Amino acid sequence: MMNQLIFLYFAVVILASAVLMITRRNPIHSVLFMLLLFFHIAGVFVLLNAEFLAAVQLIVYAGAILILYLFVVMLLNVDKESLAARANKFWPWLIAFGALVIIEIAALISRGVFPTEAGQLMHFSAGAGVNDLGELMYRNYLVPFEISSVILLVGLVGAVMLAKKDSTQ
């Protein structure tokens, strides 16, 4: 019962800040609502016994990616945003489409049978899951891990190459 109330709090704040994020006129306000959303998603991860991922969510998403967004939003001068239209001309149709999709998914979910308890195969206790996570990642998923390091390298080189001033001209 207590867990359900905590989940409902997280869900309500997540959905409300997501809606506020896509409707604000000022991009800086959007970034701050995104920060609120990332904190509450980390709370949902804690609720699901994924404490390491909650920490990674806070450090990488809230601490690195969002600060990068904030820097670029503040670097570029977007003051004429206050006069321009926020959305394109299709936005009422898109909101109707989104509501339709959510209703459809809710109807599909209400017809299914879902477990309410975690399964019985878990042999590690809560909090000791990081060892198993690391073992799984470095043993069974070593090649995807290496590929993700190459992706990070490409991102690093690509960002520097794109953003630097062209000095040859």
Next chain:
Amino acid sequence: MIPLSWYILLSAALFTIGVVGVLSRRNVFIVLMSIELMLNAANINLVAFSHYLQSLTGQVFVIFVITVAAAEAAVALAIIILLARNRGSVYVDEFNILKG
């Protein structure tokens, strides 16, 4: 205890909000943040299924998703800086140079 369907519904609603944000907003920052929103919805789904199936594979995939999101954000923000420098705008409907 919390049923699995609650998490799926939360993730579906979050993903749909992200889709509406990508398709409707004009500011390219909001479009990119809506993409992050959709990635986070997928993460909630992966962690929820990993918890109810008692398999840590879902959490490993969340780490990969976060890695790809970080690389994507870095490259996309570099592209935005380049666009703002060359075209003087951050609105996606003004980037129509490829239009026939």
